[in-house]
Amino acid sequence: QVQLKETGPDLVQLTQTLSITCTVSGFSLTTYNVHWVRQPPGKGLEWMGAMWNGGGTDYNSAFKSRLSISRDTSKSQVFLKMNSLQTDDTAKYFCARRKGSGYFDYWGQGVMVTVSS
Amino acid sequence: AIVLNQSPSSIIASQGEKVTITCRASSSISSNYLHWYQQKPGAFPKLVIYSTSYRASGVPSRFSGSGSGTSYSFTISRVEAEDVATYYCQQGSSNPYTFGAGTKLELK
Numbered sequence A: 001q002v003q004l005k006e007t008g009p010d011l012v013q014l015t016q017t018l019s020i021t022c023t024v025s026g027f028s029l030t031t032y033n034v035h036w037v038r039q040p041p042g043k044g045l046e047w048m049g050a051m052w053n054g055g056g057t058d059y060n061s062a063f064k065s066r067l068s069i070s071r072d073t074s075k076s077q078v079f080l081k082m083n084s085l086q087t088d089d090t091a092k093y094f095c096a097r098r099k100g101s102g103y104f105d106y107w108g109q110g111v112m113v114t115v116s117s
Numbered sequence B: 001a002i003v004l005n006q007s008p009s010s011i012i013a014s015q016g017e018k019v020t021i022t023c024r025a026s027s028s029i030s031s032n033y034l035h036w037y038q039q040k041p042g043a044f045p046k047l048v049i050y051s052t053s054y055r056a057s058g059v060p061s062r063f064s065g066s067g068s069g070t071s072y073s074f075t076i077s078r079v080e081a082e083d084v085a086t087y088y089c090q091q092g093s094s095n096p097y098t099f100g101a102g103t104k105l106e107l108k
Helices: none
Strands: A003-007 A011-013 A018-025 A033-039 A046-051 A057-059 A067-072 A077-082 A091-098 A104-107 A111-116 B004-007 B010-013 B019-025 B034-039 B046-050 B063-068 B071-076 B085-091 B103-107
Touching: A003 A091, A003 A104, A018 A033, A018 A091, A018 A111, A033 A077, A046 A067, A046 A077, A046 A091, A057 A067, A077 A091, A104 B046, B004 B085, B010 B019, B019 B034, B019 B085, B034 B063, B046 B063, B071 B085
Parallel strands: A011 A111, B010 B103
Antiparallel strands: A003 A018, A018 A077, A033 A046, A033 A091, A046 A057, A067 A077, A091 A104, A091 A111, B004 B019, B019 B071, B034 B046, B034 B085, B063 B071, B085 B103
């Protein structure tokens, strides 16, 4: 069955780099798109960026050049890297599978990341 | 960026009551690209309605959606206790693929 699972650190130091891995199963990264969405504690959902099935990427300009998304199709993994972390980057980070009309039909459980000074 | 204005921000309803949430987009969206999610505390968002009016797999028929252009709505015909959650609209039309701010549904 379709599954996505995020793995990453619980705690990242201020100004450091966040790295999260989304490991998928039940579908191919060359067929489906995987996106990243985050949610600060008690707040709403924010779309961050996309890994398209063809290997291209898209980013929310709100993250300027801090964000990078890549993949390893042989391992069924999508990677998020974001540098220069600030305290307002404290959030739960989700990866999700996107379908054609832009909806997210499967999500990972998310990983809660705290940025500490 | 397309801004989605969701209202109300919170609803207190009785079991069996009908509730409606509105999502207004800052520019017109094809109805194919407007979707709704349910999120319970501590959980990931769950797709409820896609492409304005199609229920996702396993979603009860009391959930429905409608709309076009810049105005969309989401309705629970008879609220049940298990529906307590925060509901979000989302547009998949253009980058950034934005979400509404959410509507928190509580039971009276």
